[in-house]
Amino acid sequence: MAQARYDEHVLIVGGGGTGGALAHDLALRGLRVTLVERGELTSGTTGRHHGLLHSGGRYAVSDRESATECIEENRILRRICPGTLETNDGLFVAVEEEDLAYLEPFVEGCAACGIPTQRLTGAEALRLEPNLNPAVLAAVRVPDATMDGWRMPLRFFATARHNGAEIRTYTAVEGLLVHDHHVSGAALRDHVTGRCGEVRADVVVNATGPWSERVAAMAGVEVPIRPSPGVLVAVRGRLCNMVLNRLHKSGDGDIIVPQRALSVVGTSSWVVDDPDELGVPEDHVERMYAEGAKLVPAVRDTPMRAAWSAARPLIGARSAGDSGRELSRTFKTFDHRETDGVEGFVTITGGKGTTLRAMAEVCADVVCRKLGIDEPCRTRETVLLPHEAYYRAAA
Amino acid sequence: MSAAGTPGLPGAAERAAPGPVRHKGGAGGVRGWLDPRGRTIGGRSFALHRLTGVALVAYLYVHLGVLSLLLVGESAWSDFLGVVTSKGFLLFDVVLLFAVLFHGLNGIRVALVGSGYAVRHERALLWAVVAIGAPALAYGALHILGGL
Amino acid sequence: MSETGTRRLRVHRFKRGDGGAHFDEFVVPAGPRTTVLDALRWIQLHADPSLALRHSCMHASCGTCGVQVDGQEELACVARLGDHRGDPVTVEPLANVPVLTDLVVDMADFFRRFGDRHPVLRASEAVAGAQPPDGLDRFVRLEDCIECGLCLSACPVAATSARYAGPAALSAAQRLLEEPRGADRDDVLAWAGRPEGAWRCHVGMECTRACPADALPAERIMALRRELGGREAGARP
Structure with missing residues (x-):
């Protein structure tokens, strides 16, 4: 077990992909790191992810900042997470005449963001994916991939733990220790024993995704987060090998991600106040089936394995629209000394599964700057331990 | 996990202890074979196989013990025969026959499946055990009890 | 809801x-x-x-x-x-x-039962007739087994033997024989042939019944035994 090179202690609240990647980044930089999560790792948003490792294609026309982040991180994750990604690439598929109008802007957008593309005729696309809608008019191949929303993040936790970070599940934050505009730690409750205690830290990082507004409120500050859930439906059977996207402006039910022996159809988008109470609206489930069948007709007759909701943490003011689609998928780090005059407290939120490492890098830079530590980020090159090392290290 | 652990983290000492392992049927051990909840016919045949196996081993020792009566003398043996040929006792013979038939026939099934030769027919073989065993048991029972 | x-x-x-x-x-x-x-x-x-x-x-x-x-x-x-x-x-x-x-x-106790090599990415057999695109030599996918531990919980042998490797770990070993991904066949067989390995199974079949991913652990244990039996028969002078 590696020993920290610095005495400075960072407490990360939230065991999702962002928290895991941040624990890994800070541990590599030699800081003392403790991460607490109220439940199992990735039980909030990360694990419920559709499993799409974005190439950035989905955002190439409307949100080039996100698209560029995606393709950079896509390349890095292929390098540092070998063996946990289904690297079969993806197709953006035109199935109706009007989809073809999106073809040129899409290919141009991808080129501008550095996303490689390959144009395919309908017949060529059907050779790659025989279950595609036979009416397919054209397709564009991009380097999408399927990631495992549990095992991929677990590799960050495994490596962080190996490098000395303490990862503590079933440990809930009951409050932050705040004195005179200074956060100095957190009051915790351990659900394994029912015991309570206080942990001191030089910086507390709020990495709780759609719950970050709630945790920030414990320090008396606000973050403009809108929990925006989407419904996903997993059907039994692997209907395709590549990630399939509809070639049009992002909408509902226009992604099919093959995952093991399942196919996941997603997603819808709306906005809620409480990320704990999402529900799975029946009409959204029906829409996933109807829209998914436009890409792969066999979806219609494939039995459902599960339907669920996941809340994206989107950054935006309360005045923004209520579908969530118009909010950017990018991420942001808030140093609350600068935004609210509160010292020792940082929030990292927004973003998406694909950009977890980049989010951690930006946040770790802010944390190190606050602590006066000059250490470079090493996560771009560091190949992560296999997921089960998380458990083998503990034994 | 750093060597010393984070100061102040609640529950650290209690978590370090190994957790209790729960087994089906409560405290565990052999009862884990016998808890019928959530078991399918495969698990039940496993349990019955183990039970009949243990019973047959026990019977073997009783049998050896009984044979040693011959060393005691002819009258001891005759007294014993009087007991075991009584109507009530013969029911035990039927139970014994059941154990022999099930353990033997299911043993053939387990050997065939367990060596990889009939894995896909595992259920069918179980019905074959019943199809062969039930008439044999009925015939044997009539013979044992009807022979009075 | x-x-x-x-x-x-x-x-x-x-x-x-x-x-x-x-x-x-x-x-x-x-x-x-x-x-x-x-x-x-x-x-x-x-x-x-x-x-x-x-x-x-x-x-x-x-x-x-x-x-x-x-x-x-x-x-x-x-x-x-x-x-x-x-x-x-x-x-x-x-x-x-x-x-x-x-x-x-x-789950540390579940993972400690596995052999050293435990790859989760495999060749995809899905969608008959699909051609991989240029530059990909084959389609891949994650293994069926999701390492949930249901099979180990359902196994009546594991109820009385803490050392038994159990259905998931033995299935993973059998998958390495089907698709080695760099594993050494003899090492896998030596591991699976230990006393706490494949021969410990007593054909309760509950693991396959419990498996939520249709990974067929019981069938894989039997296939492993066939390989082990063939190897031992072949090794005889």
């Missing part, structure tokens, strides 16, 4: 340092689609926030939410309350692995 009534749940509770385990009973709203996981999360949010349970993906792909529902191993996220007749429905942690708390088991 469309609510049409309520169900009673009897949930295993265990907090370390507080003495022994016990069961708590809760009444939860339940509709036709309500899963065991929906019900447990309802308890966390509305009745007892200290209830600890594992879950992540919500669609039977991560393998974290395995529990026993009325004694039957299931993934809570796809187990429908309506499919269980118990009143109350009893929810317990998986058997044969140590309990951390409440419904949470310590």
Whole structure:
């Protein structure tokens, strides 16, 4: 077990992909790191992810900042997470005449963001994916991939733990220790024993995704987060090998991600106040089936394995629209000394599964700057331990 | 996990202890074979196989013990025969026959499946055990009890 | 969760340092689609926030939410309350692995049973006739096994032998024989042929019945034995 090179202690609240990647980044930089999560790792948003490792294609026309982040991180994750990604690439598929109008802007957008593309005729696309809608008019191949929303993040936790970070599940934050505009730690409750205690830290990082507004409120500050859930439906059977996207402006039910022996159809988008109470609206489930069948007709007759909701943490003011689609998928780090005059407290939120490492890098830079530590980020090159090392290290 | 652990983290000492392992049927051990909840016919045949196996081993020792009566003398043996040929006792013979038939026939099934030769027919073989065993048991029972 | 009534749940509770385990009973709203996981999360949010349970993906792909529902191993996220007749429905942690708390088991004990090599990415056999695109030599996908531990909990041999490798680990070894991915065949067979390996199985078949991913662990153990038998027969002078 590696020993920290610095005495400075960072407490990360939230065991999702962002928290895991941040624990890994800070541990590599030699800081003392403790991460607490109220439940199992990735039980909030990360694990419920559709499993799409974005190439950035989905955002190439409307949100080039996100698209560029995606393709950079896509390349890095292929390098540092070998063996946990289904690297079969993806197709953006035109199935109706009007989809073809999106073809040129899409290919141009991808080129501008550095996303490689390959144009395919309908017949060529059907050779790659025989279950595609036979009416397919054209397709564009991009380097999408399927990631495992549990095992991929677990590799960050495994490596962080190996490098000395303490990862503590079933440990809930009951409050932050705040004195005179200074956060100095957190009051915790351990659900394994029912015991309570206080942990001191030089910086507390709020990495709780759609719950970050709630945790920030414990320090008396606000973050403009809108929990925006989407419904996903997993059907039994692997209907395709590549990630399939509809070639049009992002909408509902226009992604099919093959995952093991399942196919996941997603997603819808709306906005809620409480990320704990999402529900799975029946009409959204029906829409996933109807829209998914436009890409792969066999979806219609494939039995459902599960339907669920996941809340994206989107950054935006309360005045923004209520579908969530118009909010950017990018991420942001808030140093609350600068935004609210509160010292020792940082929030990292927004973003998406694909950009977890980049989010951690930006946040770790802010944390190190606050602590006066000059250490470079090493996560771009560091190949992560296999997921089960998380458990083998503990034994 | 750093060597010393984070100061102040609640529950650290209690978590370090190994957790209790729960087994089906409560405290565990052999009862884990016998808890019928959530078991399918495969698990039940496993349990019955183990039970009949243990019973047959026990019977073997009783049998050896009984044979040693011959060393005691002819009258001891005759007294014993009087007991075991009584109507009530013969029911035990039927139970014994059941154990022999099930353990033997299911043993053939387990050997065939367990060596990889009939894995896909595992259920069918179980019905074959019943199809062969039930008439044999009925015939044997009539013979044992009807022979009075 | 469309609510049409309520169900009673009897949930295993265990907090370390507080003495022994016990069961708590809760009444939860339940509709036709309500899963065991929906019900447990309802308890966390509305009745007892200290209830600890594992879950992540919500669609039977991560393998974290395995529990026993009325004694039957299931993934809570796809187990429908309506499919269980118990009143109350009893929810317990998986058997044969140590309990951390409440419904949470310590999966370190599950993973320690595996051999050294444990790749989870495999060649994809899905979609007959599909050609991989230029530059990809083959389609790949993740293994069927989601390492949930349901098979180990259901296994009657594991109930009496803590050292038994168990169905998941043995299946993983058999997958290495099918598709080595760099593994040494003799090493795999030597590992699987140990006393606590493939021969320990007694054909209860409960692992295949319990498997939520149709990974066929029992069939794979038998296939492993055939390989082991062939090897030992072949090794005879």
